[in-house]
Amino acid sequence: MNAVTIDRAALSDLQDTAGAEFVAELAETFFEEAPGMFAELRAAQSAGAQAEFRRAAHSIKTNALTFGAALLAASARDLERDGLSTNTTAIEALEAAYEVTRLALKEILHG
């Protein structure tokens, strides 16, 4: 995976259009919501629920794209594409990508 953690240009664009303060709050919302999305992803995998699995991966991907989180978006896109054939390692990798993203975003947004 060659994607950068955060596409700074995309994040700057978001800050320019929506306001830096708003983006910082929005990122906090994302951090609050993300554990729920991962829980949905795991629950969907255990239940063999393809649609729910793809939807959860899709939500993570969309939010990642919003913040220019290229690495996370790329991982989530793989899960969305592969659906239930995704192995547990890929979910763990996604969670790891999220953690890196969260720290990177916090660093950029709050200095």
Place this chain on the structure above:
Amino acid sequence: MAESGAKLLVADDNKVNRLLLARNVELLGHHAKLAENGRIALDMLRKGDFDLLLLDMEMPEMGGFEVLTHLRSDAELRDLPVIVTSSLEGVTHIAACIELGAEDYLSKPVNPVILKARINSSLEKKRLRDQQKMLISRFATAEVAADLQESGFELGGRRVVATVMFCDIRGFTPLCETQSPEETIELLNVFYTLMFDAISSHGGVINQIIGDGLMAIFGAPAPLADPALAATRAALEMHEMIEQLNQERVAGGKQAIAIGVGIATGEVIAGYTGTHSRATYTCIGDTVNLASRLESHTRAAGCDVLIDDDTCLALAGRLPTTALGPVSLKGKAQAVKVFSVEVQRPH
């Protein structure tokens, strides 16, 4: 609704998406309300007065496709513009949304510049549609507007039994010569306001305004239980209104006016006639010609309201009528039975 202050509903199950879209909408000077799934969105749309819906496709409980389907079958919400905001990939999804009536499709994350352009364009289309609806109701009556909304526009007609009314101001041309053009238009506006009121309140539909006269239909496009009685009662009310108008005119030093009303009942062909670009809802047939001839005959007969045999039969004595006997009318090979309905005037 001014473009700058439109009311938008953002339906998205993802909180980050929802908040960001709302922020973008508000930065554009609009107002945003939020719904976290399709079911909540539909409830809010049915209760509130929204100008535009930003709709996500993938939502729990009720998804975007289902919302679009519901909107389409709802007469009140059918024309609400919808912009789909989704990151579902593939043209099949986009095509399906547009087929279901979505105005536009935006991929997430939504680019604010494109969002602005699409919102403005959708609101402009809505404004034009609202204006069109208003024009239709102004020129085509609420019934025809509803009929157009319900069944769409199609040239062609169907046979229906209806009562047709013609009404005309007597001696209008010489009257015009004695007053200014402004006074003439003002008189016509007052005249039409009064006549529309009397006709509409009895379930009639004015489908043509011809100079100082009009044609109204009772029983089409929407059926009416007792069209002959409704039309005759409307005619009597029209005369009462003209009496009141005349009292004011005479008090203001102006000349009183008189109207004649002709009514006939029978089978007519009702429908839209014209071309696809310019059409009118009308009724044609012998009944229509007869009503017009009866109206013309009111002057010679010195009567206020003349009705044909079928209208008289349908009244079944519920209003007092006087038989004038068979009358030869222009365009009619045989003399027709004509009845006068008397207007009670205060003395």
